[in-house]
Amino acid sequence: MSFKIAIVGATGNVGREMLNILEERGFPTSEIVPLASRRSAGQEVSYGDKMLKVRALDHYDFSDTDICLMSAGGTISKEWSPKIGAQGCVVIDNSSAWRYDQDVPLIVPEVNPDAIAGFRKKNIIANPNCSTAQLVVALKPLHEKARIKRVVVSTYQSVSGAGKEGMDELFEQTRGVFVADPVTVKKFTKRIAFNVIPHIDVFMEDGYTKEEWKMVAETKKMLDPKIKLTATAVRVPVFIGHSEAVNIEFEQPITADEARDILRDAPGCLVVDKHEDGGYVTPHEAAGDDATYISRIREDITVENGLALWVVSDNLRKGAALNAVQIAELLIGRNLIAPRAQAA
Template sequence: MGYKVAIVGATGNVGREMLNILEERGFPADEVVALASRRSQGTEVSYGDKTLKVRPLEQYDFSDTDICLMSAGGNVSKEWSPKIGKQGCVVIDNSSAFRYDPDVPLIVPEVNADAVAGFAKKNIIANPNCSTAQMLVALKPLHDHATIKRVVVSTYQSVSGAGKEGMDELFTQTRAVFVADPVESKKFTKRIAFNVIPHIDVFMEDGTTKEEWKMVAETKKMLDPKIKVTATCVRVPVFIGHSEAINLEFEKPISADEAREILREAPGCLVIDKREDGGYITPIESAGEDATYISRIREDSTLDNGLNLWVVSDNLRKGAALNAVQIAELLVERNLISPRQKAA
């Protein structure tokens, strides 16, 4: 007997990707339901060779649904995830609404799979920020080997991290530049076409942005509370794929060759690291792929035990949709939930 799965936010970039990945990976679902706000009612979305009609979230009864993949933003999640959880359906939430709640596990399966068992307190599991997820897939095996003391990360984040509106703005502005039309900024604070913007999410009192704060808080919650993290998060004119330049300081010695071998064996990692023209990954090659790619692995001579890495991943997949589906697979593999829609 298979599971009944609901996707909330099924018409968005991540929701559509969740539907694709559920089908691609053969998730054991007997029924998949597409949900969104009332204004999207009747919109059609694809699930494998099937077409699903979107239903309104407000009118849906979750009492016979096993898993809800939630990708409709923080405000919707804050309102609906606790209600859905109380109906016995496990919510895997892609927003930041519950990531820092001590009663809600924050999970990247390659990093802290065992923490998933704590979901039963609220029937909610949080998906981390897309930039944190790919970073920790690369950092976890290195931390296990040599213990990371400090992380300095600069991100180069694609516009799809800001949703369809972000992608549309890059396209529209780029076209406007070429035809000499006025360039209008609606989604981003400054022009994104042929530019970079060192500002993602809102500013906080200490001068960091919320995106940078998320990377710090989530790394401490999922990997190790003792790790020191500092981040600079930058939006770049790329459609899909986040890139990160990461500098690491370790407690124990670790060479670039050792790191390369460790990462080659690590789950979810793919090392592409040839010291030659083109012997590294860029965001365009990561689009549509599941792996977290690691290139430019080299020692930092300014530290006793330092390494530099270049990490790239498709933010809509590993940063969001794939990670959520992997969490659902974890629940099934560990027999933490059972199908209930046919119990009557």
């Protein structure tokens, strides 16, 4: 069986990564259709050794398309995902538009695969926020062992999480510093080159930012509504790869050695944890890889039944494109969809 796949936002960072991952993983495609806005129509994107011409979303008919990977932002998704789903095409959306809708499953395949069964209500499946995706991959196997009560997480998020504009701004500002040019702030609220910014997304009334709220709401929806979580989201001058310092309080005892053994066997996790110089993973090593890397596993001496972890992952892959493709693979693997061309 092979499936017709459309990618909305194919010219963006995540869209291009989706194309790479579909090809890398040998996804069973009969046709790949890259879509974007009218101003991007006619551009070419690469898929393996082929170049595909981008079509305009406005003029595309989804009636014979099986899966749409949507990575064009919340506004576009709000408008188009219901229309696409109504044509019988399953939308896997990378924006925040549908994550908190009770009729839309929010899925990380290593964490809550069974929740995918509810996708037919709207023919939409949501991808979580990039910082949440890697976090819950690490939390899930530990929660099954000792039940998590509380999580405190500080993120160190790369500029690629803010799209191409964020990456361009870090590059231009860094260059400006070295050649003594003026440093211009456009995308971020303060200079990002050689700096860190404790602010991602808009501020809410309680003082948290929307990015921090997303981590709370999404962890509760996917893992357990009883988990208490507080987050501080920080933008750092790294191009690709999000890192997180995570402190976890459990209901039951769990040692660092037990946690290492559990995480080594857990799907999607890769433990690199040596108590020596360089015995941990940084975003530089994680870029381009699929795993959620876990290092610095140790007991948190400030609470009973506590652990501290360092979690790193490529935010464009596991945080976005890879997770979306894995959801598509889950649909196919569980025989939840069949190729429409074959059915016809």
